[in-house]
Amino acid sequence: MNHILEIIGLVLLLIGGTFLFLGGLGILRMPDTYNRLQTGTKATTLGGMSVILGVGFLEPDWLIKTLVLVIFIALSNPISSHALARANYKRKNYPYLKGGKEYDKYREVYQKEEEEETA
Amino acid sequence: MVQIIIYISLGLMLTGIIFSTLRFVFGPTAADRTVALDTLTTISMAALVLLALVYKRYIYIDIALVYGVLGFIGVLVIARYLEGAL
Amino acid sequence: MIFYIILILLLLALMVAAAIYSIVQKDLLYAVIATGVISLVLSVLYLILQAPDVALTEAAIGVALTTIIFIITIRNTVRYEDDEKNRQKISKSNKK
Numbered sequence: 001m002n003h004i005l006e007i008i009g010l011v012l013l014l015i016g017g018t019f020l021f022l023g024g025l026g027i028l029r030m031p032d033t034y035n036r037l038q039t040g041t042k043a044t045t046l047g048g049m050s051v052i053l054g055v056g057f058l059e060p061d062w063l064i065k066t067l068v069l070v071i072f073i074a075l076s077n078p079i080s081s082h083a084l085a086r087a088n089y090k091r092k093n094y095p096y097l098k099g100g101k102e103y104d105k106y107r108e109v110y111q112k113e114e115e116e117e118t119a
Numbered sequence: 120m121v122q123i124i125i126y127i128s129l130g131l132m133l134t135g136i137i138f139s140t141l142r143f144v145f146g147p148t149a150a151d152r153t154v155a156l157d158t159l160t161t162i163s164m165a166a167l168v169l170l171a172l173v174y175k176r177y178i179y180i181d182i183a184l185v186y187g188v189l190g191f192i193g194v195l196v197i198a199r200y201l202e203g204a205l
Numbered sequence: 206m207i208f209y210i211i212l213i214l215l216l217l218a219l220m221v222a223a224a225i226y227s228i229v230q231k232d233l234l235y236a237v238i239a240t241g242v243i244s245l246v247l248s249v250l251y252l253i254l255q256a257p258d259v260a261l262t263e264a265a266i267g268v269a270l271t272t273i274i275f276i277i278t279i280r281n282t283v284r285y286e287d288d289e290k291n292r293q294k295i296s297k298s299n300k301k
Contacts, residue, residue, distance in 0.1 A: 010124050013169075017128035020162050024135025027142045027158055033150050036142070040158040044135075051128065051165040052183075055172045058121070065180050069168070069187065073161070076191040080157055083198035088150040090202050126208055133215060140219055143242060144226060152238050159242060160268075163249055170252055182252060182260050189269035193241060196273050200234075205280055 005057050012054030019047030033088055034095045041081040048073050125173060132166050153197050160190035213253060220246045231286045237275045244268055 026039025049070050056066030089106065097103045136159060143155035164183045171179035199205045220243055227239035244267025251260035 006121075010121065013124055013128045016165065017131035020135045020165060021131040023158060024138035024162070027155060028138040033148060033154070036151060036154050040139070040154045041161075044158055044161040048161045048165040051132075052168050055168050058172060062177060062180065065184075066168070069164075069180070069184060072184070072187050073164070076187060077157075077161065080191055080194045080198070083195055083202075084150060084153055084157070087198045087202040088148075091150075093148070093150070129208075129212070133212065137215070137219070140223070140242070143238075144222075149232075149234055149238075152235060156238055156241055156245075159245055163245055166249060167252060170249075174255070176257070179252060179257055182248070182257060182264055185261055186248070186264045186268065189265055190241075190245070193269050193272040196276050197234075197238065200276050200280060205276070 005060060009054045009057030012050045012057060016047045016049070016051030016054060019043050019050065023047060032096060033093060034085065037081055037085055037088075041077050045073060045077045125169065129166065129169060132162055132169070135162050136166075149197075149201060153194060153201070156197075157190075157194050160186065160194070164190075209253065213250065216246050216250055216253075220250070233279055233284055233286060234276075237272060237279065240275070241268055241272050244271070 020043075023039055023043035026043060027036050030036045030039055052066050052069050052073070056063040089110070094104065094107075139155045139158045139162070143152050143159075146152045146155060164187055167183040167186065168180060171177070171183070196205070223239050223242045223246070227236040227243070230236045230239065244263055248260045248263040248267065251257075251263055
């Protein structure tokens with residue numbers, strides 16, 4: 001039983017390290033702020049969660065605290081990503097879209113909100 | 120076996136830290152730099168938990184917990200300032 | 206053992222690079238974010254050197270409190286260091 005837990009933990013450590021590396025590579029290589037947000041938060045969320053769970057499997061006494069950490073990452077990382085994307089949109093850095101402006105669904109909502117605020 | 124895999128994982132994380140610091144230096148806008156800070160926070164949290172495993176100390180995980188709570192608040196404050204609504 | 210020495214040296218180089226960047230940079234917001242990076246790396250270094258209490262304090266104060274206070278200060282003053290308005294303000298206050 002102990003052996004199986006150790007193998008699961010080691011595999012999770014390898015997966016997490018790979019995803020953290022991919023998040024760093026993507027944040028260096030991507031062309032746009034929104035694409036950087038995508039790799040910089042989603043890939044690192046998966047990587048951090050698997051590394052922390054892997055440590056929890058390797059040392060079964062620590063499992064509860066690592067689960068708390070995993071839940072905290074799953075709650076806090078999307079909030080910061082959302083706040084940053086919203087701030088970047090309000091500074092009028094619109095995303096580059098191949099099909100044209102009609103694919104930008106948020107622009108209509110945002111313009112309505114602005115009209116309501118001014119009125 | 121465990122030692123080798125921990126070394127490989129720490130090396131991959133260190134490469135991620137170096138890449139996101141490069142983005143922090145070259146990033147053209149303020150939002151890019153803030154994204155780099157957020158990525159650095161998450162990668163360092165994972166590295167802190169892994170170092171707790173290396174040194175076999177239970178209390179080192181608390182530092183990662185404090186780190187997660189407060190780094191998130193810092194990124195949120197910077198985003199609110201960029202939005203102009205602080 | 207040699208692996209950890211390489212790790213410490215790379216993190217130290219990173220920290221010094223971020224510190225130099227925060228001094229040279231004219232945009233004060235970028236300098237504040239650089240201070241956040243410095244205290245992030247410094248806290249990992251304290252943990253490698255086996256000082257968990259110092260690392261806890263550094264993480265609490267350096268990452269959150271300093272950043273928030275500096276951002277509020279920037280919001281109430283100016284963002285760029287070589288601003289024309291800023292210069293005029295300073296010269297006016299000097300004349301008084």
